[in-house]
């Protein structure tokens with residue numbers, strides 16, 4: 001039996017656990033497949049005129065954002081981009097809280113169907129938690145963990161140091177590869193969220209992608 005079967009089973013278990021927690025959950029084979037699920041299955045059910053996002057490497061892999069940039073009748077609030085000055089980016093992240101549809105990723109998803117995240121500023125977890133009418137979370141299979149304890153360990157000792165390196169932060173973890181519980185001005189670990197369930201039911205839609213993606 002191939003490992004493909006292993007991941008099919010594991011993702012299906014996770015999808016069912018998420019559904020039990022009132023998330024809408026989907027399985028995609030690839031990031032391109034996730035984009036197709038958004039366009040063909042999620043969007044037709046929604047009334048969307050404004051879209052934004054919180055930083056996520058997995059989201060960028062899906063290439064869904066350019067679709068909204070070109071779609072008539074949709075305002076895409078661009079929160080990140082090389083040519084967007086920091087002050088404008090921060091202003092837009094506030095505006096993103098009011099959109100109809102908010103995209104981002106998650107740092108971990110537990111086998112029991114909880115989403116676990118750690119943010120620097122809070123705009124990403126803020127959008128997941130309250131504000132946008134609908135939220136779509138894209139997540140690679142490598143983010144599935146056994147439980148809350150493993151989620152926290154994964155985030156503090158892998159995702160956070162790796163993200164600190166990715167963003168060029170000057171934190172101690174970029175030298176150790178694990179968390180030093182720093183007091184650095186560059187500390188990226190400030191706000192934890194645990195989404196046990198989606199409220200209202202179906203507001204948060206999770207697309208599990210059968211690939212290792214993001215950090």
Ligand code: SF4
Nearest residue numbers: 173179180182188189
């Ligand atoms: S608390 Fe500081 S040292 Fe620990 S992972 Fe976060 S940024 Fe790195």
